[in-house]
Amino acid sequence: MFKHRREKGLFDEELRLSKLSKQNDPLLKLDKFIDWEIFRSILEIALKKDSKNKGGRKPYDYILLFKMLILQRYYNLSDDQIEFQVLDRLTFMRFLGITMADDVPDSKTVWNFRETLTDNRLIEKLFDIFTQSLNKQGLIANEGRIVDASFVEVPRQRNTKSENDQIKNGQIPEQWNEDPNRLRQKDVDARWTQKNNVNYYGYKDNIKCDSKSKIITKYKVTDASVHDSQVVEALLDPSDEGQPLWGDSAYSGSPIARKLKSKKIKNRIHTKGAKNKSLTTKQKNLNTKKSKVRARVEHIFGFIENSMNGSYIRCIGIIRAKTTIGLMNLTYNLCRFTQLRAIHRLAVS
Numbered sequence: 001m002f003k004h005r006r007e008k009g010l011f012d013e014e015l016r017l018s019k020l021s022k023q024n025d026p027l028l029k030l031d032k033f034i035d036w037e038i039f040r041s042i043l044e045i046a047l048k049k050d051s052k053n054k055g056g057r058k059p060y061d062y063i064l065l066f067k068m069l070i071l072q073r074y075y076n077l078s079d080d081q082i083e084f085q086v087l088d089r090l091t092f093m094r095f096l097g098i099t100m101a102d103d104v105p106d107s108k109t110v111w112n113f114r115e116t117l118t119d120n121r122l123i124e125k126l127f128d129i130f131t132q133s134l135n136k137q138g139l140i141a142n143e144g145r146i147v148d149a150s151f152v153e154v155p156r157q158r159n160t161k162s163e164n165d166q167i168k169n170g171q172i173p174e175q176w177n178e179d180p181n182r183l184r185q186k187d188v189d190a191r192w193t194q195k196n197n198v199n200y201y202g203y204k205d206n207i208k209c210d211s212k213s214k215i216i217t218k219y220k221v222t223d224a225s226v227h228d229s230q231v232v233e234a235l236l237d238p239s240d241e242g243q244p245l246w247g248d249s250a251y252s253g254s255p256i257a258r259k260l261k262s263k264k265i266k267n268r269i270h271t272k273g274a275k276n277k278s279l280t281t282k283q284k285n286l287n288t289k290k291s292k293v294r295a296r297v298e299h300i301f302g303f304i305e306n307s308m309n310g311s312y313i314r315c316i317g318i319i320r321a322k323t324t325i326g327l328m329n330l331t332y333n334l335c336r337f338t339q340l341r342a343i344h345r346l347a348v349s
Contacts, residue, residue, distance in 0.1 A: 025091050026335075026338075027071075027091055027092070027094070027095040028091075028094075028095075029338045029342070030070075030074075030095070030334060030335065030338055031094075031095050033337060033338045033341045034334055034337070034338075035133075036063050036066075036067065037063070038129055038130070038133055039063065039066055039126055039129065039130075040062065040063055042122060042125050042126055042129060043062040043063070043066060043122070043126075044062060046120040046122055047062055047116060047120070060103075060105050060109065064096055064097070064098070064105070065105060065109070065110065065113040066113075066126075067095065067096055068082060068086065068096065068105060068110055068113075069110070069113070069114060069117075069327055070327070070330070070331050070334065071085075071086070071092060071095065071096075072110070072327075073308065073324070073327045073328050073330075073331040074308055074331050074335070075308070075309055076308060076309035076310055076312070078107075078314055079107035079108075079110050079111050080107045082107070082110060083104065083105070083106050083107040083110065086098075086104050086105075087104050114323060114324075117323060118319060118320060118322075118323040123322065123323050123326035123327060123330070124326060126326075126330060127219075127326055127329060127330045127333075130330060130333060130334070131215070131216075131217055131333065134213075134215055134333070134337060139213055139215065139337070139340055140210045140213055140215055140217065141210055141211070141212035141213055142210065142239070142243065143210075143211060143212050143243070144210075144211035144212070144243050144244040144245070144246065144268070144293065145208050145209065145210065145211060145217070145240055145243055145244070145245045145246070146208070146209050146211050146245070146246045146247065146293065146294055146296060146297040147206070147207070147208050147228075147232060147235055147245065147246070147247045147251060147297075148206075148207060148209075148228075148247065148248065148294075148297040148298075148300075148301070149204050149205060149206040149207070149228045149231070149250075150204070150205050150207075150301045150304075150311060151193075151195075151200040151202060151203075151204055151205075151224055151311075152202050152203045152204065152205050152221075152224075152311045152312070152313055152321070152325055152328075153200055153201055153202040153311070153312050153313075154187060154190050154201065154202040154203065154312075154313055154314070154315065154316075154321070155187075155314065156201050157186060157187060157190070157201075159186075163176075164192075167188050168191075172188060184316070185316065186316070187316045187317060188317070189203075189223055189317050189318035189321070190202045190203060190223060190224065190318075190321075191223040191224050191225035192224065192225070193224040193225045200224050201224065202223075202224050202313075202321075203221055203222065203223055203224055203318065203321045203325065204221070204222050204223065204224050204226060204228075205219060205221060205311065205325050205328070205329065206219060206220040206221070206222060206228065206231040206234075206235060207219045207235075207297070207300065207329065208235040208236075208240075209296075209297055209300060211244075211246065211293055211296060213336070213340060214296055214297075214299055214300055214336060215333055215336055215337075216300065216329050216332060216333055217239075218235050218237065219235075219325070219326065219329050220234045220235055221318065221321055221322045221325050221326070223318065227250070228247075228250040228251060229250060229251050229253065229255075229256055232247075232251055232256055232259065233259055236259070236263055236265070240263065240265050241263060241264045241265065242264055242265075242266075243265060243266065244265075244266035244267075244268045245260060245265050245266065245267065245268055245269070246268040246269070246290055246293050246294040246297075247268075247269045247270065247294065248269075248270050248294060249269075249270040249271070249272035251269045251270075252269050252270060252271060252272040253272075256269065257269070268290050268293070268294075269290075270287050270290055270291075270294070271283045271286065271287060300332060300336075303332060303335070303336075304328065304332055307335070308328070308331065308332065308335075311325075311328065313325070313328075
């Protein structure tokens with residue numbers, strides 16, 4: 001019955017990892033192509049100040065903790081789940097550079113590290129340093145930009161209509177203030193919205209990407225009720241000058257057209273039909289032509305939904321949502337970078 005069982009060998013772990021490598025472990029490519037050290041100076045400058053005068057054990061390596069957050073977003077895991085999976089999975093340990101003999105940061109340590117990044121507003125800096133690295137390597141083509149937005153849902157709140165009305169007016173229900181434990185579990189920043197007769201609750205990830213490489217170059221987090229068009233100006237910067245900008249009809253209209261013209265950005269936004277004025281055949285054909293480029297942004301959200309197990313997040317408040325969504329966008333860019341490197345290697349060979 002147990003004829004295939006044998007004594008544990010010295011190199012069993014290496015043999016198992018070798019077999020996993022042949023199964024195209026995505027973390028192997030991620031760790032091989034990414035220079036994780038580019039993030040170290042940002043983390044150390046801010047976090048060493050934060051950890052001064054704190055007693056106790058020596059802190060874990062910041063890159064180790066940062067990579068755990070990337071793992072967490074790649075597989076969309078809770079804090080408890082990331083601790084368990086690192087303890088359980090050899091591929092996770094290999095990605096983090098640890099062995100069975102090493103201590104694994106627990107869920108509380110992961111939570112504290114992410115909170116420290118949030119308090120020090122480091123996520124955008126980490127995102128920007130990687131984007132700058134890609135730009136220096138010539139991986140961002142700068143031949144056009146695409147803007148789009150996607151809902152990022154959070155756990156739905158079971159509030160009364162009266163409570164929701166007070167929240168919309170910027171007030172906190174009185175009974176919540178009397179119960180601090182209950183208040184900590186309430187998200188007063190997330191909002192309801194509806195699209196195509198489907199209700200969403202949470203936030204919105206507004207992004208701008210390079211049209212050729214499909215790298216996210218800038219993002220802005222808002223609550224779900226904010227219209228896409230209200231965020232366009234916040235996504236634009238001087239590097240967009242002279243480039244075409246694609247977007248769906250949610251971004252159409254004179255105000256945005258004027259903003260693009262003033263910033264010398266070529267308008268490739270879809271034309272939107274009016275209630276009593278349908279689009280002409282020429283306008284429809286132009287929209288179809290624009291769609292061939294604009295549709296590339298859907299690959300980004302498709303990767304997040306399918307390869308990264310969705311954009312549903314577990315946090316309360318827009319401050320933490322900005323951190324989590326920023327990490328999600330950075331994780332996508334890290335993964336996209338490995339794809340571009342693989343494509344380049346194939347082209348060279």
